Amino acid sequence: MKRLSNDDVARILHEMAALYEMGGVQFKPRAYEKAALSVEALDENVREIYAAGGTRALQEIPGVGKGIAEHIEHLLTKGRFTEYERLKKGTPVKIEELTAVEGVGPQTVRTLWKKLRIRNLKELERAARAGKIRTLPGFGKKTEEKILNGIAFLKSGAGRKILGFALPDIRNIEQRIRDFPEVEDVMVAGSVRRFKETIGDIDILATSKDPERVMDRFVNLPFVAHVYDKGPTKTNVRLKNGLDADLRVVPKKSWGAALNYFTGSKAHNIELRRIALARGWKLSEYGLFASRGKTGRKETFIAGKTEEELYKKLGFRYIEPELREMTGEIAAARENRLPKLVEYRDLRGDLQIQTTWTDGENTVEEYAEEAQKLGLEYIAITDHTKTLAMTGGSDEAKLKRQIKEIDKINSTLKLQSSNFRVLKGAEVNILKDGTLDIDDETLALLDVVGAAVHSHFNLPRDEQTKRVIRAMENPNVDIIFHLTTRILNRRKGIDLDTDEVIKAAQRTKTVIEIDAYPDRSDIDDALIKKCVEAGVKMSVDTDAHSVGHLRFLEYGAHLARRGWAKKEDIVNTLPVSELLGALKR
Numbered sequence: 001m002k003r004l005s006n007d008d009v010a011r012i013l014h015e016m017a018a019l020y021e022m023g024g025v026q027f028k029p030r031a032y033e034k035a036a037l038s039v040e041a042l043d044e045n046v047r048e049i050y051a052a053g054g055t056r057a058l059q060e061i062p063g064v065g066k067g068i069a070e071h072i073e074h075l076l077t078k079g080r081f082t083e084y085e086r087l088k089k090g091t092p093v094k095i096e097e098l099t100a101v102e103g104v105g106p107q108t109v110r111t112l113w114k115k116l117r118i119r120n121l122k123e124l125e126r127a128a129r130a131g132k133i134r135t136l137p138g139f140g141k142k143t144e145e146k147i148l149n150g151i152a153f154l155k156s157g158a159g160r161k162i163l164g165f166a167l168p169d170i171r172n173i174e175q176r177i178r179d180f181p182e183v184e185d186v187m188v189a190g191s192v193r194r195f196k197e198t199i200g201d202i203d204i205l206a207t208s209k210d211p212e213r214v215m216d217r218f219v220n221l222p223f224v225a226h227v228y229d230k231g232p233t234k235t236n237v238r239l240k241n242g243l244d245a246d247l248r249v250v251p252k253k254s255w256g257a258a259l260n261y262f263t264g265s266k267a268h269n270i271e272l273r274r275i276a277l278a279r280g281w282k283l284s285e286y287g288l289f290a291s292r293g294k295t296g297r298k299e300t301f302i303a304g305k306t307e308e309e310l311y312k313k314l315g316f317r318y319i320e321p322e323l324r325e326m327t328g329e330i331a332a333a334r335e336n337r338l339p340k341l342v343e344y345r346d347l348r349g350d351l352q353i354q355t356t357w358t359d360g361e362n363t364v365e366e367y368a369e370e371a372q373k374l375g376l377e378y379i380a381i382t383d384h385t386k387t388l389a390m391t392g393g394s395d396e397a398k399l400k401r402q403i404k405e406i407d408k409i410n411s412t413l414k415l416q417s418s419n420f421r422v423l424k425g426a427e428v429n430i431l432k433d434g435t436l437d438i439d440d441e442t443l444a445l446l447d448v449v450g451a452a453v454h455s456h457f458n459l460p461r462d463e464q465t466k467r468v469i470r471a472m473e474n475p476n477v478d479i480i481f482h483l484t485t486r487i488l489n490r491r492k493g494i495d496l497d498t499d500e501v502i503k504a505a506q507r508t509k510t511v512i513e514i515d516a517y518p519d520r521s522d523i524d525d526a527l528i529k530k531c532v533e534a535g536v537k538m539s540v541d542t543d544a545h546s547v548g549h550l551r552f553l554e555y556g557a558h559l560a561r562r563g564w565a566k567k568e569d570i571v572n573t574l575p576v577s578e579l580l581g582a583l584k585r
Contacts, residue, residue: 002044003044003047003222003240003434004046004047004075004076004079004171005223005241005514006039006040006042006046006063007040007165007169007241008075009046009075009076010037010039011036011041011096012075013032013035013036013039013068013071014036014085014096015031015095016032016071016083016084017027017029017030017031017032017033017036017086017095018095018099018106018109019084019087019088019091019095019106020032020087021105021106021107022091022095022107022109023087023090023110024203027406028340029106031063032068034062034063034361034546035061035063035064035068036159036344037063037064037361037545037546037548037549038061038062038063038361038546038548039061039064039072040165041054041166041313041546041547041549041551042061042548042549043548043551046058046061046072046076049061050072050073050076050378051508054073055069055070055072055073058067058072058073059138062361062548063546064150064201064364066169069159070228071083071084071487077174080149080552083407086448086500086558088327089111091113091122093112093113093117093118093119093313094120094121095109095111097120097122098112098118098121098124099125100121100154101121101147101150101151101154101489101490101492102146102149102328102487103124103147103150104144104147104150104253104489106126108153110385111136112124112127112136112162113135115136115173116132116133116136118532120121121151121154122501124147124151125148125151128144128147128148128151129148130373130564131144133147137203138273139461141154141500143416143501143539148528149491150490150491153171153238153490153491153492154489154490155166157314158175158273160198160199160200160489160518161198161199161242161553162197162198162488162489162518162521163192163195163196163197163198163199163518163555164197164516164517164518164521164552164555165519166199166241166243167555168187169239169241170192170202171188171225171576172223173202173204173221173239173245174187174188174204174222175187175359175372176221177206177214177218177247177256180208180213180214180217181503182208182209182210182211182214182217183206183207183208184206184207184208184213184252184256184467186202186204186205186206186250187206188202188203188205188206188207188264189204189205189206189259189262189263190202190203190262190263190264191205191264191265191270191393192364193263193264193321193352194263194264194321194322194324194325195322195490195555195558195561195562196320196525196564197518197521197559198488198489199243199285200243201243201244201245201246202239202243202244202245202246203245203262204245204247204248205248205249205250205255205258205259205262206245206248206249206250207249207250207252207255208249208537211232211233212232212387213233214247214249214400215230215231215233215235215247215249215548218235218247219235220235220267220387222241223240223241223532224237224238224239224430224458225237225239225240225241226238227236228244228572232246233249233250234246234248234249235247237257238290242432246264250285251257251286252305253287253301253305254285254286254287254304254305255302255304255305255306255374256303256304256305256307256308256310257283257284257285257286257287257288257304257308257310258285258286258304258311258418259307260272260307260310261284261285261580262285263321263324264324265324265325265326267325267326268297268319268324268325268326268330271326271330272330274362275314275330275375276288276314277567278512279283279314281302282316283300286304286315287301287302287303287304288301288302288303288310289301289302289313290302290303290400292438295458296390296510300381310324310335311333315334316330316333316334317333317336320325320338320341322341322558322561323338323341323561323562323564325525325562326563327525327526327529329459329535330367330504331570333577338563339532339565340362340566340567340572341560341561341564341565341566342540342552342557342560342561342565342566342567342569342570342573343556343557343561343567344554344557346557346570347553347556347557347570348376348378348539348573348574348575348576348578348579349371349376349377349378349379349572349573349576350365350379350380350480350542350544350550350553350572351379351380351382351410351423351448351450351479351513351541351554351572352380352382352427352429352450352479352513352515352539352541352542352543352544353367353379353380353381353382353541353542353544353550354363354382354383354384354391354543354544354545355367355381355383355561356395357381357383357392357394357398357402358383358391358392358394358543359383359384359390359391359392359545360383360545360546361545361546361547362547363545364381364405364409364422365409365546366405366442366547367379367381367422367547368409368420368422370484370492370547370550371420371550372420372491374550374551374553375573376392376420376553377419377420377576378420378421378422378423378549378576379419379422379423380422380424380425380447380448380450381406381422381423381424382425382427382448382450382481383402383426383427384425384426384427384437385399385426385427385428385429385436385437386398386429386436386437386438386455386496387431387455388429389537393429393437394426395438396438396439396441396442399426399445399446400442400445400554401439402424403424403446405425406422407424409422410422421576423448423580424445424446424447424448425446425447425449425450426438426443426446426449426450427446427450427451427455427556428443428449428450428451428452428456428477429451429452429453429455430451430452430454430467430468432455432456432465432467432469433467433470434457434466434468434469434470435471436451436471436472436476436477438476439545440474440476442476443474443476443477444476446476447580448478448583449476449479449578450477450478450479450480450481451471451472451474451477451481452480452481452482452485452487453467453468453494454485457485457491457494458494459494459495460495460497461495461497462497464494464495464578465496465500465501468480468496468501468504469500469501469504470481470499472504472505472508475509475584476584477584478510478511478583479510479511479512479539479583480510480511480512480513480514481502481513481515481541481543482506482513482515482520482522482543482558483496483512483522483523484496484522484523484527485522485523486520487520488518488519488520488521490519493522498527499530501536502530502531502536503534503537505531505532506536508584509537509584510528510536510584511536511538511539511583512536512537512538512539513538513539513541513543513557514528514533514538514539514540514560514565514570515541515543515556516540516541516552516553516554516555516556516557516559516561517542517543517544517549517552518542518552518555520543521559522564523538523563524566524585525559525562525563526567527563528559528560528562528563529563529564531563531565531569532563532564532566532569533563535571537567537571538560538565538570538571538584539572540553540556540557540559540560541553541556541569541572542556573581
């Protein structure tokens, strides 16, 4: 029986939610969705939680009640549970595959199955290309075209995993290898180390005096699904999470050179080799070498034990991995212009959090407790607003009730001699014309107002740009959340003139968010750098819907670093009093 990971369990719970939604069952879809999100957010393996305390321990996971805990138990011990098999038998479709297409939800899947017997992505594409979907009631030609565009976009990201979701597994692998008695140093390199939003595989480097024993231990780790090739110093495997991983053991004196070479990017490495050649040297994963002797065939090792000495020998400062994308980092390093990048420890708060007041899984108090454990000084509660009906969004009256509750919580925290503060906020919906769905009088009562696009994604560029800028011009709007609205591997961002948006942010003093929820990662590094250069302030937020999502703040710090952001570029590096002073009000 396959050993299920947290992702495996969460996937089945998500599928249960979709199956119940397809059947029109009340309440259960939300319950399973909440449980799935909680399992995804766990730092600890769900199997280990069960082994330590059985179903009672599973019930301590937020959103996991007795019934779902028993289902998880059966998944872990038997690989299946009856209710799931019964629902799947009634609708034998690949729900996860189909609902990954933008615009295809559980009810659409149900219709496609009942009317056209579509079970998977291949059959969906075939039916769309044959013009069959447009014939269904309520669909039409535009829906069919949207489905085809969604399939094409999905294929463009095929095989790549979203790093923020994969990171706990990757760090677990790295730690397991570090624990091998024979291993001296170990580090994950490649696009993981550069914190690219999506990754295709994992490159792991290690040093050891007994590399063959290291390889033996590596292939026997429980998360290895298949061994492609095993050698004395290099092994290539397929992991159970679907990623390929290479482990290389390199000589200690070449550690820095190998780390640099396998971290990349390719373009950055090519430029380093060009610089070395211009000096008559050769740079490879083994080190930096100078030729000697009459024939030039003999080589002298110059540098390579550490990356720092390698860069220094080439004539410039050490370049942080996140910057190695050939976006000006080498010239900046040579001229001593590299910024001191923001660090995770600089972040004092999180300015986008959803609670049980709308579509979040935890209460305000639970978020406050977890945030304090993580060392944060404040959080902003930013539940959705009324026109996002699917979330149970707040209207003006509900927002005012939440304001009173947060005031009570802050009073309690003060009585407990805590300096922690919960800020009153909202994620206000930007309507089609750029107006907001909450009145200005109510918004003025809040500490932090974030505004976001959640609909009308296909407006023309000029209209979409004017829409966002109009929202920025509202004096109550402090931050634009997830500006481009993209969802990695699923949905392209809206068509915006980002130069005009950045000019508007300068003029209106509006903060642009770096949304650290992994499948958003919005804005990207190129836009972050534009904001830095324009002096537009940003925030790094998690868009948390569960207390476990607060850990994405670290990932957000790395996204900011990829865009050359410094501490002073990010507003939530400020103490709370200075933060509130830096916002529009």
